[in-house]
Amino acid sequence: MxxxxxxxxxxxxxxxxxxxxxLNMMFGLPVEGPGAGGADLAxxxxxxxxxxxxxxxxxxxxxxSMDAARGLAAAMLGGEEMLGDDASLIQxxxxxxxxxxxxxxxxxIDQTGVRIEISLPSVVQGELQAQSDEEMERTELDFLVDGxxxxxxxxHHSAR
Amino acid sequence: xxxxxxxxxxxSVMRKVLTRALRQGGLDIGEIAEAGDGMEAMEVLDQGKGIxxxxxxxxxxxxxGLDFVTQARAKGYEIPIVMVTTESGDERxxxxxxxxxxxFIHKPFTPDRLAEALSEHVCTV
Numbered sequence: 001m002x003x004x005x006x007x008x009x010x011x012x013x014x015x016x017x018x019x020x021x022x023l024n025m026m027f028g029l030p031v032e033g034p035g036a037g038g039a040d041l042a043x044x045x046x047x048x049x050x051x052x053x054x055x056x057x058x059x060x061x062x063x064x065s066m067d068a069a070r071g072l073a074a075a076m077l078g079g080e081e082m083l084g085d086d087a088s089l090i091q092x093x094x095x096x097x098x099x100x101x102x103x104x105x106x107x108x109i110d111q112t113g114v115r116i117e118i119s120l121p122s123v124v125q126g127e128l129q130a131q132s133d134e135e136m137e138r139t140e141l142d143f144l145v146d147g148x149x150x151x152x153x154x155x156h157h158s159a160r
Numbered sequence: 161x162x163x164x165x166x167x168x169x170x171x172s173v174m175r176k177v178l179t180r181a182l183r184q185g186g187l188d189i190g191e192i193a194e195a196g197d198g199m200e201a202m203e204v205l206d207q208g209k210g211i212x213x214x215x216x217x218x219x220x221x222x223x224x225g226l227d228f229v230t231q232a233r234a235k236g237y238e239i240p241i242v243m244v245t246t247e248s249g250d251e252r253x254x255x256x257x258x259x260x261x262x263x264f265i266h267k268p269f270t271p272d273r274l275a276e277a278l279s280e281h282v283c284t285v
Contacts, residue, residue, distance in 0.1 A: 026268040076173065078180045092173045100268045103246025107266060110248050118246055120219070
């Protein structure tokens with residue numbers, strides 16, 4: 001792996017700004033926090049997206065309860081009535097949120113001169129633990145979004 | 161004059177989000193056609209539907225946004241195309257511009273930003 005540039009990022013700040021940009025600015029949802037990670041999210045959904053480049057590799061996740069995911073999807077699509085009985089819309093909406101969150105993080109990383117690509121998003125039921133080792137930095141931030149706990153995690157490795 | 165829009169995005173959720181944002185943005189939006197990739201979008205154009213502006217994702221299966229722009233221009237379609245994507249690097253913007261895209265909106269966006277970009281490109285092309 002070629003490491004040619006320093007990546008100086010305040011990852012917590014990047015993650016918070018990205019989440020606020022997507023959920024508050026784009027969808028008008030009130031966002032409180034962040035607090036420290038580790039919220040217990042029973043019956044949860046996790047949306048993940050990879051961030052990959054020669055100088056930066058990471059995995060970004062957003063997770064929340066099924067109820068919260070339904071609320072987020074309704075806010076994105078314009079109301080509960082838009083969801084109907086289609087449960088896949090809730091998962092797809094969380095995947096799109098992960099995608100936009102990844103885009104917002106990527107934009108900030110791009111500004112440091114580091115090029116990364118983002119993967120297609122994926123969504124799983126339950127909490128998918130992003131693996132990390134001693135060479136990786138793990139940042140977890142929890143928020144209250146429209147009153148619902150929403151957790152974010154960015155596990156990354158960058159050239160230094 | 162109301163604007164008839166073609167949305168090209170493989171995510172049905174994103175197409176719904178875009179539709180909502182278009183309706184909220186304050187422009188007079190007419191019909192909104194949808195396509196799940198560049199191939200479907202080309203079929204819509206080839207059917208002769210009256211489209212005033214196209215909003216196009218970048219990463220899609222079958223035919224991605226860049227290939228769609230290239231082919232649409234090669235076929236002589238001059239409809240303004242605004243890329244709506246998470247891609248944000250200067251190289252990507254240059255690629256899209258050279259292929260014939262008229263504008264670039266980064267996801268996430270606001271309804272106002274979307275309306276602003278549409279106004280700019282529909283009026284200037």
